[in-house]
Amino acid sequence: MPPLLSIMTQEQITAFFDSYKAFGPIVAILLPLIEAFLPFLPLVAFAVANANAFGLWQGFLLTWIGASLGSILVFLLIRKFGQMRMLHFISKRPSIKKLTLWVEKRGFGPLFILLCFPFTPSAAVNVVAGLSRISMWQFSLAALSGKCVMLFIISFIGYDLSALVKNPLRSIFAVLVIAILWYVGKRVENRLNIRMSQSEDKGGS
Template sequence: MDFNTLREWLTLENIMKLIQEYRALGPLPGIFLPMLEAFLPFLPLFLFIMANASAFGLWVGFLYSWIGACAGAFIVFIVFRKYGQKRFFSFLQRHSQVQKLMGWVERHGFGPLFILLCFPFTPSAVVNIVAGLSKINTAQYMLAVLSGKMVMIFIISFIGYDIRSLITQPLRTAIVAVVIFLLWYIGKRIELRLNSKSKKNHQLS
């Protein structure tokens, strides 16, 4: 199967059929597909999330998608954090655009990463690689991934589960907006604590 054939095959209906076909494996198909997108960013994550919500229900589908997407992001991050200095990956750090992105991530930390990861069409694979190559605190990165992807995946799951409710039930839409703000605010507070602790540790050392 070539790339164009694969792209044509990747529809919501076909993905749902695939999940149903391997339903006997329990949560594995629902977790594996979003995880795979972290390594193959051309795959349509939003379709995987919508298919999970339709196949498993809103909350279970959301949970499977969130676990898979976060696990994939962490694996990519850890690989580039550990092996980014090796010869195989060294060319990436020499690239001027990568260096700019690394500096941007290191300077701004949690906030912008959280916002970027809230959007479904952000090239999260690039974000994970750049974060792994940068000197950003691992806890800050993990916090941004967990909270940002939670928002993004819940919104897509919500749309995939009941797309009409966004229009017919504006209260639900308002609740989603409030949740986004609360997650951002809580994340910023935690980031401030992490920064203060790292400064204290640096001063003590």
């Protein structure tokens, strides 16, 4: 059982989420939206808090709206200002240029797959997509659908934290699923990187 949950009672957890819910749905949307600009913030924690405070479906929907809007806003800002002098150093980095060209060639598919997994650096994906010539509609569709899959999985696993306190097996199952998602996400990311390198080698030969 996670240490934090082991020292909290069901009443304390319920009281915490009741107080969180009192801030209203606007905060539930704003926190995931801000995370798109400040990726060190814990999106997973926001998704779990929303699901527990507002219920699985409403909490998931609020998190999805906020996270998707945040990603699209970052994309649009990078698309508009990415070539300015203050941000020019980002687009000129060789690794970013290679990834940008690869996204332009592959389009929707890789973006959707990367955004499906909770431990993918989605902030980097948003920036690279903004620097590429992929259309806003392609990116928006990838962000909306990819984050829908990812956030529903997190919300479903983290929903009803009081049950994690009462049922240690559920805690173990939740940790196991998260570990599997992390592992699969990293494998997919590595395979995509290998394919990108192979494409570049063929193009250069």
